[in-house]
Amino acid sequence: MPKRDARRLLSSDERFQQWVQWIERVDHELRYLKLNSRMFNSMKQVFRYNPHLQRVGKRMFQWCLHNYAAGAAMSLRRELDRAKSDAFIHLLWEIHEHPEVLSRERFYKQWGPLRPERNAALRRRIFELVDLTRHPTDEMRDHIDPSYVQEHITKLGRDTETVHNFIEQTIAHRSPSRPPGISFAQVDKAVQALMRVHDTYYGRLTLKSGGAEEFTLDSDIDVFTFPWDVTCYRLWEQYRDGQDAPRQEMSAVYSGLPPVAR
Numbered sequence: 001m002p003k004r005d006a007r008r009l010l011s012s013d014e015r016f017q018q019w020v021q022w023i024e025r026v027d028h029e030l031r032y033l034k035l036n037s038r039m040f041n042s043m044k045q046v047f048r049y050n051p052h053l054q055r056v057g058k059r060m061f062q063w064c065l066h067n068y069a070a071g072a073a074m075s076l077r078r079e080l081d082r083a084k085s086d087a088f089i090h091l092l093w094e095i096h097e098h099p100e101v102l103s104r105e106r107f108y109k110q111w112g113p114l115r116p117e118r119n120a121a122l123r124r125r126i127f128e129l130v131d132l133t134r135h136p137t138d139e140m141r142d143h144i145d146p147s148y149v150q151e152h153i154t155k156l157g158r159d160t161e162t163v164h165n166f167i168e169q170t171i172a173h174r175s176p177s178r179p180p181g182i183s184f185a186q187v188d189k190a191v192q193a194l195m196r197v198h199d200t201y202y203g204r205l206t207l208k209s210g211g212a213e214e215f216t217l218d219s220d221i222d223v224f225t226f227p228w229d230v231t232c233y234r235l236w237e238q239y240r241d242g243q244d245a246p247r248q249e250m251s252a253v254y255s256g257l258p259p260v261a262r
Contacts, residue, residue: 012101016205019091019101023198023205026079026088030198033075037191040068044184046224069187073167076190079198080156080164088198089153095201096149099133102204105140110207130204144204152197159193162186 010018047053047061054061079088095102107127114120131148135141166182203209227233 012098012106015094015098016101016106019094020205022086022091023088023202025086026091026198027202029075029078030195033072033191034195036068036071037188040064041188043224065184069182069184072187072191073163076160076163076194077167079194080160088194089156092149092153092156092197092201095144096146096153099146099149100141100143102144103140104132104142107204108140130200152200156193156197160190163190 043061043064047057078084081087082089084090104127108123111119111123114123131145132142133145163182163186199209
């Protein structure tokens, strides 16, 4: 990985504070990726259970899929780009190079006063969820095992390799020979792989749970519960108010659908 000489001059406390700021920035940007992923999955379910929409809306679905995949792909590239110094992958490499910064002593200080006393056991258990390098005489100098970080770096690269290569050859740069296409499932798998690793280190650095503020289920699906066309919306509202459904008008708007039952 590229060397970051300026960071090597930092004290452990300064380096840790930069890491916290760094992962907060990553978390802020991944909020949009998480929300986009959830919204696209909601829309995909609407198409999945509506045969008529599948027939007449195939082009729209492909357009939505392309835009989601392109946006997700560029977010992935930004955080996995080995040439970009502030990418998430470089934060992992810094933690790998300076694991002593994530020590038991620093973690316990972050935790704050123990009230009630039983929190001591919980604090210890949470710190020891990751693989540790143990100090022979002073357990407060125990710290995250660099091989644990290396495993995450390796696995993240493996889980995102197909999508990352596709991005580099098609979206970020033009390649003389276009590679095979990628599926939504492959993009989603890469996104989830990035999320999992991010959440692990976000929790370790901030003692907060990672992730975006998520829409409630209602706000996710409300937009799909009424016609979007103005004429259709008026007719839909009339029908909801107890009036007879205007079959001829609705048939003209919803060409190909069966008559609305009384």
